[in-house]
Amino acid sequence: MTAVVVTLFALGGASLARADDLPTFRLEMNNGKLNPARIEVPAGKRIKIEVHNTGTNAVEFESLQLRKEKVLAPGAQSFVVIAPLQPGEYKFFDDFHQQAQGVIVAK
Amino acid sequence: MGQVMFIVWRESVEALLVVGILHAWLANPDHGAKRGLPYLWAGVALGIAAAIGLGAALVGFTEVLSGDAQDYFQTAMVLVASVLIVQMVFWMKRNGRTLKRDMESSLQKNHDQGTWWGVLVLVALAIAREGSETAIFLYGLGFGQGGSVPMSMWLAVAIGFVLALVTFWLLQLGGKIFSWRLFFRVTEIMLLFLAAGLLESGLDRLISLELVPTLVDQLWDTSAILDDASPFGSLVATLTGYRAHPSGMNLLVYVAYWLFMWALLKRAGTPAKQVKPA
Numbered sequence: 001m002t003a004v005v006v007t008l009f010a011l012g013g014a015s016l017a018r019a020d021d022l023p024t025f026r027l028e029m030n031n032g033k034l035n036p037a038r039i040e041v042p043a044g045k046r047i048k049i050e051v052h053n054t055g056t057n058a059v060e061f062e063s064l065q066l067r068k069e070k071v072l073a074p075g076a077q078s079f080v081v082i083a084p085l086q087p088g089e090y091k092f093f094d095d096f097h098q099q100a101q102g103v104i105v106a107k
Numbered sequence: 108m109g110q111v112m113f114i115v116w117r118e119s120v121e122a123l124l125v126v127g128i129l130h131a132w133l134a135n136p137d138h139g140a141k142r143g144l145p146y147l148w149a150g151v152a153l154g155i156a157a158a159i160g161l162g163a164a165l166v167g168f169t170e171v172l173s174g175d176a177q178d179y180f181q182t183a184m185v186l187v188a189s190v191l192i193v194q195m196v197f198w199m200k201r202n203g204r205t206l207k208r209d210m211e212s213s214l215q216k217n218h219d220q221g222t223w224w225g226v227l228v229l230v231a232l233a234i235a236r237e238g239s240e241t242a243i244f245l246y247g248l249g250f251g252q253g254g255s256v257p258m259s260m261w262l263a264v265a266i267g268f269v270l271a272l273v274t275f276w277l278l279q280l281g282g283k284i285f286s287w288r289l290f291f292r293v294t295e296i297m298l299l300f301l302a303a304g305l306l307e308s309g310l311d312r313l314i315s316l317e318l319v320p321t322l323v324d325q326l327w328d329t330s331a332i333l334d335d336a337s338p339f340g341s342l343v344a345t346l347t348g349y350r351a352h353p354s355g356m357n358l359l360v361y362v363a364y365w366l367f368m369w370a371l372l373k374r375a376g377t378p379a380k381q382v383k384p385a
Contacts, residue, residue: 057257060249064335064344066353067311071249083317086324093337095249096257098338 022048022081030071031055032097043087043106053078063092066104108300110248110345111260115267115297116274117294118241121199123275124287125233126151128207131228132214147222150230157231158238165246175316181246182312188247189305191240195367196295196302200375203291247305248345300347303364307348310360322355 023042027049028035041047053059053072061070061080068080085106094100128146130342133143165184172180195304202209210229217225250260313319330336330351335344348364350357 010372062341064311064341064350067315067354069249069312077145091330091334093336093341095341096259098341101336 003104008061021044024048024050024079026050026052026072027061027078027102028054029055029059029094029100031059032094032100034094034100036102037102039080039102039104041104041106044084046084047082048079049082049104050079051075052091058096060095061092062095063104065090066092068092069095109263109342111245111250111263112270112340113167113297113301113346114244114248115241115264117298118237118244118268119268119271122154122234122237122275122292123271124206125210126230127212127275127279129214129230132211133226140218143223143226144212146227147230150227151234153227153231154234157235158242161235161239162242162245178311178312178316181199182309182316184243185305185312187248188243188304188308189309190242190248192302192305193371195240197371199291199377200295203287212348215364217259247308297346299368301345303361304345305348306364307350307361308345310357314354314356319356321357322359324354325352326355326358328352 014076023045025039025041025047027039029051031054032055033076039049049061051061051070051072053074053076056074058074059072061068063073066080066082070078070080072078085104087106090104090106092102092104129147130144133140133147169177169180201339245264247255254330267323274290278290310319314321328351333343333349333351334340335351340349340351348361353361
């Protein structure tokens with residue numbers, strides 16, 4: 001059990017290091033409001049989106065198309081690393097506030 | 108929200124089924140078994156406490172883990188939840204028919220020996236089992252992963268539980284109109300779809316963690332027909348594993364899952380051999 005946890009942390013550390021110097025975009029989620037709701041990113045490159053929950057409810061950054069799900073407690077912040085994208089539009093939303101719909105545009 | 112309600116509803120009905128059968132037997136004046144009732148309620152309390160304990164441990168564990176470790180843990184939990192659902196469906200298929208008879212004969216034994224601890228343990232285990240399954244499923248659906256649970260989610264849990272009470276009452280009342288058999292057959296199929304949804308969501312996480320290849324990034328795009336980023340579409344996605352932009356791996360795993368379930372169902376459909384008492 002301990003070995004498993006240590007391995008998990010090691011794996012976690014490895015991909016943290018990998019995520020360090022990527023083009024980074026900031027996204028604020030606040031009780032169902034997205035800022036910005038449209039994020040323009042370069043196509044064909046790994047990118048990182050820093051997600052900040054500035055609201056008072058839990059939020060979930062979710063995109064089935066990008067295969068990402070991240071739940072954030074109020075005040076929490078985290079990030080998602082997205083594999084190189086083909087040019088195009090990729091939708092994401094807040095699964096806990098479904099009126100909050102955003103789009104990532106890869107050019 | 109809908110998934111939360113469904114899971115709480117179905118799991119509560121199962122726990123209520125066990126409690127209901129035991130209660131009906133114990134409360135029946137012919138058996139003179141009323142002394143067993145306090146043990147029944149103590150078992151209920153114990154089972155609920157055990158389930159809450161597991162839920163709290165899950166949330167606590169998440170808070171300790173950081174960054175990607177949390178992703179790995181949550182991926183594992185989603186996949187565990189998916190396997191648990193399938194296992195539960197087939198367990199109920201095998202044992203559902205004899206559940207009542209088995210329980211009553213073990214009650215008769217308790218009664219003859221004058222001990223009621225067996226009732227307590229039986230009920231506590233039934234509730235802890237259904238309750239902890241509920242905790243794992245809810246966790247797999249994102250419940251509590253943010254360290255707190257929104258009010259609307261608690262509402263969904265409450266509605267699910269009230270629906271279970273109503274269902275239980277209706278099924279007790281109108282055995283002629285509604286049948287347990289039909290109830291379980293319909294919810295079985297829904298559960299298998301939900302397990303497929305959890306499996307696809309676990310697979311997405313594995314792909315996202317780059318542990319599994321996509322094979323083909325995007326096979327097709329049906330977002331014009333049903334967009335999985337819309338509220339309704341994401342509900343369908345959770346409940347069935349639907350993807351508007353499936354990868355090759357998504358489709359492969361989905362087809363393999365249903366072939367496997369079809370084989371299992373076919374096997375479960377053939378009448379089980381009677382086990383003769385030794």
